[in-house]
Amino acid sequence: MTPLLGAQKRVLVVEDEEALLSTLCDELEESGFTVEPAVTGEEALRKIREKPLDGIILDLLLPGGMDGLGVLAQLKESEQTKDIPVVILSNIGDDEKVREALDQGADAYFVKTRYSLEDLIERLRLLFQQKPAPPAQRISP
Amino acid sequence: MTPTPGSTTTRATDEPPPTAAPPEADSVSSEKFVTLTAHEMQVPISVLSWNMGRLNRVLGTVSERPDVRRILDRLLEANVRLTTLVEDLLNLAKLHEGAFRVYLRPIQLTEVARRCLKTLEREAERRGVVLTWSWDQAQIPLTRGDPNRLSEVITNLVSNGVKYTPRGGRVAISIRSSSELAPPTVPIPAGKTRTGKYLLVSVEDTGMGIPNDEQPKVFQQFFRGRKAFASAEGGTGLGLYLVRRMVEQHGGAVWFVSREGYGSTFFFTLPVAEPYPEGAEATKSA
Numbered sequence: 001m002t003p004l005l006g007a008q009k010r011v012l013v014v015e016d017e018e019a020l021l022s023t024l025c026d027e028l029e030e031s032g033f034t035v036e037p038a039v040t041g042e043e044a045l046r047k048i049r050e051k052p053l054d055g056i057i058l059d060l061l062l063p064g065g066m067d068g069l070g071v072l073a074q075l076k077e078s079e080q081t082k083d084i085p086v087v088i089l090s091n092i093g094d095d096e097k098v099r100e101a102l103d104q105g106a107d108a109y110f111v112k113t114r115y116s117l118e119d120l121i122e123r124l125r126l127l128f129q130q131k132p133a134p135p136a137q138r139i140s141p
Numbered sequence: 142m143t144p145t146p147g148s149t150t151t152r153a154t155d156e157p158p159p160t161a162a163p164p165e166a167d168s169v170s171s172e173k174f175v176t177l178t179a180h181e182m183q184v185p186i187s188v189l190s191w192n193m194g195r196l197n198r199v200l201g202t203v204s205e206r207p208d209v210r211r212i213l214d215r216l217l218e219a220n221v222r223l224t225t226l227v228e229d230l231l232n233l234a235k236l237h238e239g240a241f242r243v244y245l246r247p248i249q250l251t252e253v254a255r256r257c258l259k260t261l262e263r264e265a266e267r268r269g270v271v272l273t274w275s276w277d278q279a280q281i282p283l284t285r286g287d288p289n290r291l292s293e294v295i296t297n298l299v300s301n302g303v304k305y306t307p308r309g310g311r312v313a314i315s316i317r318s319s320s321e322l323a324p325p326t327v328p329i330p331a332g333k334t335r336t337g338k339y340l341l342v343s344v345e346d347t348g349m350g351i352p353n354d355e356q357p358k359v360f361q362q363f364f365r366g367r368k369a370f371a372s373a374e375g376g377t378g379l380g381l382y383l384v385r386r387m388v389e390q391h392g393g394a395v396w397f398v399s400r401e402g403y404g405s406t407f408f409f410t411l412p413v414a415e416p417y418p419e420g421a422e423a424t425k426s427a
């Protein structure tokens with residue numbers, strides 16, 4: 001089956017603040033994404049293993065044993081999941097963690113207070129378009 | 142006493158670094174409290190701004206009522222102010238810890254600018270100030286920068302322009318290539334070369350301008366001009382101080398020319414991204 005243009009992309013949203021999570025989910029669904037919510041690192045990993053995903057929006061500070069960096073590390077360890085685009089949601093003051101997340105291979109970071117939801121979704125779309133590059137578009141010598 | 146003719150140029154780096162007095166025990170804990178509170182405030186602020194953005198799109202399209210429009214505008218504006226205040230507080234706290242970071246990578250500055258300007262446009266319109274921008278997308282190379290920080294820089298400069306320009310005035314933003322870090326009249330740090338590949342951003346307003354005696358002070362922490370202070374405009378005097386720190390951390394320079402009663406133009410430069418990433422950057426490119 002060839003993916004249709006505008007086929008629904010499945011996005012995992014990992015955020016422990018309920019109000020932020022539901023706002024994000026509403027908006028993403030409205031924009032045509034299929035959304036999987038998760039409030040803890042453990043729940044996120046379970047959902048990552050369950051079904052293939054097109055992208056992950058990941059908060060860094062999460063309750064319980066596993067924070068966003070932990071989720072990212074596990075994600076990057078497996079062949080199946082290491083290429084899924086990851087967008088970090090951060091707060092001002094999370095500098096150290098953001099640095100680590102980018103070093104670990106996160107694709108972008110968004111300071112929550114700085115980005116409107118529209119911008120966030122626009123960036124997500126771009127990220128999905130860039131990755132993975134279809135072989136047909138490679139320039140051959 | 143002869144008034145200085147024309148405009149004067151002031152560099153951003155001619156003030157000595159602030160010397161902090163040894164903090165007392167309870168000033169330390171109150172600083173910590175402020176930081177913690179500001180940090181926690183980011184959650185409700187994000188909830189507010191994300192939902193307000195959404196409400197604006199929903200109501201803005203279904204309701205023709207002018208009072209609804211006005212209510213939305215006021216809410217949006219208050220939210221932008223609240224966000225800026227909290228960001229400034231947190232950035233300041235970070236600077237005090239010496240842990241203020243920027244994450245440099247090749248970015249399209251025009252994209253960052255476009256996004257900021259879209260947000261500020263409404264505010265300008267409400268104040269009767271015309272906000273315009275121009276650049277030739279094809280001529281703008283990638284720059285090395287941190288989009289989150291640079292959007293704070295642009296927002297600060299443009300919102301100053303809008304704030305300190307009376308109704309009927311204009312604020313114009315341009316981005317172009319430049320072959321120098323700063324013009325010869327602006328001193329640069331020792332060891333830095335003046336020539337190179339840079340992007341030059343200018344924010345020009347037709348506003349009240351900055352009096353000559355205040356010009357050397359505008360980049361200082363908490364400095365607010367006499368008129369700004371006396372006016373109804375809110376502010377903490379942190380904006381330009383943070384702008385300077387952020388631009389310098391990008392390896393750029395910031396300066397301005399201003400003439401009281403005529404307007405101000407703020408400039409900043411950023412190094413253009415190398416076409417081939419080297420060293421640590423190379424590990425990130427797949």
Ligand SMILES: Nc1ncnc2c1ncn2[C@@H]1O[C@H](COP(=O)(O)OP(=O)(O)OP(=O)(O)O)[C@@H](O)[C@H]1O
Binds near residue numbers: 375
């Ligand atoms: N475009 C401008 N036109 C005229 N005066 C300006 C302009 N930009 C800055 N100033 C002067 O420089 C001072 C410092 O600016 P700065 O942005 O640091 O603080 P602020 O705007 O007063 O407060 P805030 O912290 O909210 O930015 C202002 O109070 C004002 O007197």
Ligand SMILES: [Mg+2]
Binds near residue numbers: 297381
């Ligand atoms: Mg200001």
